[in-house]
Amino acid sequence: MIVCVAVVGHQNNPLYIQSFTEADDALKLHHIVHCSLDVVDERVNNPRKSGPTLNETFLGLLYPTENYKVYGYLTNTKVKFIMVTTDLDVRDADVRNFFRRFHAAYVDAVSNPFHVPGKKITSKTFAESVSTIVKSFGFSSAI
Amino acid sequence: MQNYPEELRTPPVRLISLVGCPDLHPTISNHLLSEQPPIHTLAFPDLSNISFLLPLPSSKESSEPSLSTPPPGILKRDWLLKRRTKVPAVVAALFPSLHVSGDPAQWLQLCSDLDHxxxxxxxxxIKLVVIIVHSDSRDDINEDRMIALRKRAEVDTKYVIFVKPNDASDLSQSLHRLRNSFSELANVYYKDEGRKLKTRIEKRTSSYTELNIRYCFKAAVYAEFLSDWIEALRFYEDAYNKLWEISGLPTKSLSIQRLVxxxxxxxxxxxxxxxxxxHSGKVVEAVTWFRQHITLYSRLIGEPDTEFLHWEWMSRQFMVFAELLETSSTTSLSIPALGLGTGNKPLTEWEFHSAYYYQLAANYLKEKRSSFELISSMYINADELEKTTESLVPSVYVGQYCRLLEQVDVTLMQIVTDKEFLNNTIAGEKKHQEPFHMITLLKKAYESYSHAKAQRMSSFCACQIAKEYYAMDNLEEAKRHFDNVASLYRREGWITLLWExxxxxxxxxxxxxxxKDYLEYSLEMAALPISFDVHMLSLRSKDCCPVNPATLDNREKIHNEVFNLVHEESVLASVEHGKELKVTGDNPVHLEIDLVSPLRxxxxxxVAFHEQVIKPGVPTLITVSLLSHLPLTIELDQLEVHFNQSECNFIVVNAERLPSAAMASDKHGHRVEQAPSLxxxxxxxxxxxxxxxxxxxGKLECTSVIAKIRPNFTICCRAESPASMDDLPVWKFENHLETLPTKDPALAFSGLKTIQVEELDPEVDLILSASTPALVGETFIVPVTVVSKGPDIHSGELKINLVDVRGGGLFSPRETESFSSSHHVELLGISGMEDNADSHLISDEAMKIKQSFGLISVPFLKRGEPWSCKLQIKWHRAKPIMLYVSLGYSPLSDDPNAQKINVHRSLQIDGKPAVTIGHHILLPFRRDALLLSRTKAIPQSDQSLSLPLNETCILxxxxxxxTEVPLQLLSMSIEADNDGIEEKSCSIKNASSNLVDPALLTPGEEFKKVFTVTSEINSSKQIRLGNVLLRWKRYSKTEDQYDSNVGSVLTTQSLPDVDIEFSPxxxxxxxxxxxxxxxxxxYFIKIxxxxxxxxxxxxxxxxxxxFVISGSHDDTISILPVSEHVLGYKLVPLAxxxxxxxxxxxxxxxxxxxxQPSMAESTVFVFPSKPPCELADKGDAGPESSGPISTSLS
Known part of the structure; x- marks a missing residue:
């Protein structure tokens, strides 16, 4: 299950962050998302190490914590997508698919003429579409 | 890692034992230890001692562990230690050669020792080696004894070794041999032991997994003794896997102690x-192995009561692995390519960093602490715990504990029940709590992350450290770490984290x-951009911490708390330290907000001025705009606006709140404005x-705006220009409507908090007048007039500066000519007006003059009063210059510090040469001398002039x-140089009148004067003719009454050098x-x-x-030395x-x-008839003589 998704801007500032847990660990998830930005920086700055993921938007598993797995995605405009999941066994294809749909939703949201680039995303439509994507995570491959 | 026993942490070292001849032991053991791989030595002085170490096997010990009952434990605690320190692989018996070859009694003793x-x-x-020590070289052992000894000891020939300690070369050889034998035999021993165990494992002699694990472990250790790391690894992994078979059973079936x-x-x-x-550099494998290890065992939590033990164990796993990673040098060198990890579970960067494991170790420690607190709170009965003070000691088996019962003379180990074990553990845990353990771990993680430049990870660790300190009430440390973390979150705009x-x-x-801190943090929290976002509502951490959910409500709550506090009546109790937070008249709070403060x-x-430049005394407009992100409206009591010119400061008073204060004038005399509402x-x-x-x-700058919110609470805000205002740190990421600080949008983008106040307009006329160009050499006068039109002039000062128009200085070091000064244009002096006798002389101290710069002070001048002076400038070269004159004065007082007003004027003046002096030399008429130098090739036309010797020439x-002005020529003369020929000036034709009355030269007119030159010295070198001295002045009708020499200028020009030559x-x-x-x-021709x-x-x-000619037409004649030949012709003119x-x-x-004479010289005028007038007188003069000009050159 996806517990948190985030869109992070150029200055590593959160543009959109949403957790999907009933439990009161949103703060913890925020910390996890924030910490994972270090890994994104590391991968972007040292592309040599990442080998096969060179030139790919999908950054793969960023870092495993005790209970979560954090995946990252970097758009070509250097906006970062972070996803935290509790599933310990996740297929890469599912995550890629998720990020692709998430990216599409993001593009729709920032295409809004009233959206100022670099500012937080406050669109309700975006929030709704994100929650739909999150809910369908894992099932999409079955369909 | 330090908690593990030494034998576990280090690789095993082979062990041998030396018996007898104790004086040789240090030599041998040092040698064995220094070689690679080292061998440890156990030394016994006497053979009888060996039985202490290796008692004769009892029947019980020799037997294999019983196969019918399950073994009480898996690994024996001291087995490894024994193998490393007590059980040697080889025993070397040292005998002195004397004993071997000696009398039968000694031989018998030796034999019995050997048997034992x-x-x-x-x-x-255990393998045996016999060493015979030759203390004396004369000792010889007969062959029979040797064979007997060998048979008795049952050793191979090569394991009977002779050592001669007195012979150095032999000793080192023997030692080497010893070492080889030892190492060979030790290998055999360990291999045998290992092989025995392997057969046991393969045969599955025991049905108990425990025993199999033990065998595997032992086999691995023996492999390690042999440095066979791969084999060792294989057996350890076997043991590990077999162990998992036991623990893999449903956890319920495992007792607490068993699980431990x-x-x-x-x-x-x-x-x-x-x-x-x-150690073999397989980092990826190690990390993967660790991950698998954790995955397997993290499930074995056990009973809820013992959960804390599990967390502690987990924490230790992470910590030890972190320490291993840190000490293993290979990690930093080669982090293998990522993504190549194990298939669907790729490894990530941080899994190769010790920091990651330290952090998780700390996390598990935290988990352990919370579960321990839970469990210990259940055991409220402290007495019950107190009773169980007798401590548990580790038992024979690894991971087992038992109670030590001390009887009168023996100690017994008693197995304890799970309950007792648990009580004991909890009691022990309570006694030995290590509060700093977690901070140590976190600090290690923090440092490691910082080193890897992972600032967010390290911040997270710092945050956790700070929380630990907070929980321990270590306030300074907590604040230090929190402050560091907060700055990162502020910068990156992570509101929720910042809020926490x-x-x-x-x-x-x-x-x-x-x-003050309390107010600052509260205000910052209240001003954070948190609105109605739903997802923020669930922000609550499990720990008991002061973090409330980040919501708008809470912001408002904090806001109200702050403003209640600054209202004097409220006091916020600080519970823990008995201190009270209150803001009173004795304890006012003043917050400073600078350009980088988070409280912006x-x-x-x-602050924006509406104009950029103003005149002094002219009013302009200034807009002061304030913005606050606090959730509720705040009312200000008054607002002080401060400037760098303090007399401009003003105060805005809120008429609603302080109606009385508005009436009272400010004590500093500042302007007080009233605003209906603030x-x-x-x-x-x-x-x-x-x-x-x-x-x-000068510059007028608004420095700060001080908002007085309550009588005892003020905020001083550094003023910012709207044009250069930075974004607000956190709000810049918010998607909210941004408004401009001023109504006028242009001002919002260009407005500045500074304004330039200009100087007062000068009300003074400064007149420079120079009508004509200056002439080189003369003292050119430039009159300067100062007239005050407005206020009086106090302490005026006139600065004069001469600057080359084309740039560069007026000074040229290249010029070597002998000017008195090397400046081309020079300021000679300044004189007062001639019609004002008093000011004719300007005292020296009032005037400072350098060659191109002058400074004079102007006396006090009343309104309308003029003052003037004359600048005397002399040109040495024709050059245009710029004359800058500036007058600085203060209109009000004599105070030297008073503000000065400056007036600047400039004038370009050309310096021109007054006269051009030319010359030419004429040789005597119809008298030509043969100058030999001229007959030579004449390509260089510029060769100097040659004059014949003893002839009179005309110059x-x-x-x-x-120029464009008329000049008066006063005199012209030739001045001889100090050496060379002497010259004497001659009188000019019509001289007398010209000398008295100077010649007037209108522009363009030329004046000529004739000199004769006669040279009498035949000198090979060139002769200087001298310099022409020309004295002149400007022609002026009015100055006739003055002495004509006053103001006259002497222009000098040197004449070219000439050669004097004898002509044959x-x-x-x-x-x-x-x-x-x-x-x-x-017509005579004289040669x-x-x-x-x-x-x-x-x-x-x-x-x-x-003409009709009579006389010889052509001939060749000879002329005697120093004589003259005359040719005479009679000519009759025909035309x-x-x-x-x-x-x-x-x-x-x-x-x-x-x-050949020149055409001009050989002409004559022929009258048609005899002229009627008398020509005879004039004819006497003759064309060849210069008439009245008489020159004599000596």
Whole structure:
């Protein structure tokens, strides 16, 4: 299950962050998302190490914590997508698919003429579409 | 890692034992230890001692563990230690050679010793080596004894070794041999032991997994003894896997103690595996292995009561692995390519960093702490715990504990029940709590992350450290770490995280009773951009911490708390330290907000002048705008606006709140403005525009705006220009409506908090007048006039500066000519007005003059009073210059510090030469000298002029006025140089009148004067003719009454050098000045030989139509030395007018030079008839003589 998704801007500032847990660990998830930005920086700055993921938007598993797995995605405009999941066994294809749909939703949201680039995303439509994507995570491959 | 026993942490070292001959032991053991791989030595002085170490095997010990009952434990605690320190692989018996070869009693003793030793070693399969020490070289052992000894000891020949300690070379050889034997035998021993175990494992002799694990472990250790790391690893992994078979059973079936034992063994095995993997550089494998280890055992939590043990164990796994990674040098060198990890579970960067494991170790420790607190709270009955004080000790088996019962003379180990074990553990845990353990782990993680430049990870660790300190009430440390973390979150705009950190900081300052910090943190929290976002509502951490959910409600709550606090009546109790937070008159709070302060959210002051430049005393407008992001509207009591010119400061008073204060004048005499209301609503600019004027010129800058919110609470806000205002740190990421600080959008983008106040307009006329160009050499006068039109002039000062128009200085070091000063243009002096006798002399101290710079002070001048002076400037070269004159004065007082007003004027003046002086030299008329230098090649036309010796030449000097003004020429003379020929000035034709009355030269006119030059010295070198001195002045009708020498200028120009040359031949032509048609006249040609040689010359005279000639036409004649030959011709003119005389040509054979007179010289005028007037007088003068000009050159 996806517990948190985030869109992070150029200055590593959160543009959109949403957790999907009933439990009161949103703060913890925020910390996890924030910490994972270090890994994104590391991968972007040292592309040599990442080998096969060179030139790919999908950054793969960023870092495993005790209970979560954090995946990252970097758009070509250097906006970062972070996803935290509790599933310990996740297929890469599912995550890629998720990020692709998430990216599409993001593009729709920032295409809004009233959206100022670099500012937080406050669109309700975006929030709704994100929650739909999150809910369908894992099932999409079955369909 | 330090908690593990030494034998586990280090690789095993082979062990041998030395018995007998104790004086040799140090030599041997040092040698064995120094070689690679080292061998440890156990040394016994006497053979009888060996039985202490290796007691004779009892029947119980020798037997294999019973196969019918399950073994009580998995691994024996001391087995490994024993193998490393007590059970040698080889025993070496040292005998002195004397004993071997000695008397039978000694031999018998030796044999019995050997038998005893054999009995001990044989049972344990320990190898035996016999060493015979030759203390004396004379000792010889006979062959029979040797064979007997060998048979008795049952050793191979090569394991009987002779050592001669007295012979150094032999000793080292023997030692080497010893070592080889030992190492060989030890290998055999360990291999045998290992093989035995392997067969047991393969045969599955035991049905109990425990025993199999033990065998595997032992086999691995023996493999390690042999440095066979791969084999060792394989057996350790086998043991590990077999162990998992036991623990893999449903956890319910495992007792508490059993679980603890299994985990401890697993930990040991895992440690060994990880160490081996890391030492062989297989980092990826090690990390993967660790991950698998954790995945397997993290499920074995056990009973809820013992959960804390599990977390502690987990934490230890992470910590030990982190330490291993840190110490293993290979990690930093080669982190393998990522993504190549194990298939679907790729490894990530941080899994190769020790920091990651330290952090998780700390996390598990935290988990352990919370579960321990839970469990210990259940055991409220402290007495019950107290009773269980008798401590549990580790039992024979690894991971097992038992109670030590001390009887009278023996100690017994009693197995304890799970319940007792648990009680004991909890009691022990309570006693030995290590509060700093977690901080140590976190700090390690923090440092490691910082080192890897992972600032967010390290911040997270710092945040956790700070929380630990907070929980321990270590407020300083907590604040330090929190402050660091907060700055990162502020920068990156992570509001929720910032909110959490600020909550802690706020609570810390509350506990400390620091009102200022408390207010600052509270205000910052209240001003954070948190709106109605739903997802923020669920922000609550499980820990008991001061963090409330980040919501708008809570922001408002904090806001109200702050403003209640600054209202004097409220006091916020600081519970922990008995301190009270209150803001009173004795304890006012003053917050400073500078340009980088996070409190800019709370209050932001933008100040913009409406103009950029103003005149002093002229009012302009200033807009002061305030912005606050606090959630609720705040009312300000008053607002002070401060400037760098303090007299401009003004105060805005809120008329609603302080109606009385508005009436009272400010004690500093500052302007007080009234505003109907000073309410600052959230996220909305409060704009106020006021008039302001400054009397002082210079920069006027608004420095700060001080908002007095309550009588005891003020916020000082540094003023910012709207044009250069930074974004607010956190709000810049918010998607909210941004408004401009001023109504005028142009001002919002270009407005500045500074304004330039200009100087007062000068009310002074400064007049520079110079009508004509200056002439080189003269003292040029530039009158300067100062007239005050407005106020009086105090302490005026006039600065004069001469600057080259084309740039560069007026000074040229290149010029080597002898000017008195090397400046081309020079300021000579300044004189007062001539019509004002008093000011004619300006005292020296009032005037400072350098060559291109002057400074004079101007006396006090009343309104309308003029003052003037004259600048005397002299040009040494023709050069245009710029004259800058600036007058600085103060209109008000004599105070030197008073503000000055400056007036600047400039004037370009050209310096021009006054006269051009020319000259030319004429040789005597119709008298030509043969100058030998001229007969030579004449390509270089610029060669200097040559004059014949002893001849009189005429020098004409001309001076032309090249200015636009008339000049008066006072005198012209030639001045001889100090060496060379002397010259004497001659009188000018019509001289007397000219000398008295200077010659007037109108522009362009030329004046000429004639000199004669006669040279008498035959010198080979060039002769200087001297300098022309020309004295002149400007012509002025009005100045006639003055002495004509006053103001006159002497212009000097040097004449070119000439050569004086002796001429061997001189040709003179003599003819009357005129002739009359038909009248014959005589034409003489005199050829004079001045040399002391006979000169042969050839001459010819050409016929002409105009004359009838008598005389020889051409001939060759010889002229005696220093004599003259005269050719005479009679000529009758046949035509009238200007006629050409017959051409005469002379060729000197000696010098092969020919001569022909010039056309001009050989003409004569022929009258048609005798002129009616008398010409005879004039004819006497003769054309060849210069008439009245008489020059004598000596």
């Amino acid at each position: 030793l054999k009995a001990v070693t044989r049972s344990r399969n 034992e299994i985990k401890t063994v697993a930990e040991h095995l895992h440690f060994k595996i990880s160490t081996l993997l890391l 950190v600020l909550s802690y900081l706020r609570d810390l300052s509350r506990k400390h009773g620091i009102v 959210l709370v209050l932001l002051a933008s 309410a600052l609503s959230s996220n909305k600019w409060l704009r106020m525009t006021y008039q302001i004027k400054s009397d002082q010129s 004409v000097i001309s001076a032309q006025n090249c 031949l001189i040709v003179c032509m003599e003819s009357p000045p005129y002739a009359i048609l038909g009248d014959p006249f005589t 004079k030989n001045q040399s002391k040689l006979l000169q042969e010359v050839k001459f010819s005279l050409a016929d002409v139509q105009s 009238s007018g200007m006629l050409q005389l017959p051409r005469f040509t002379l060729t000197s054979a000696r010098y092969s030079a020919s001569f």
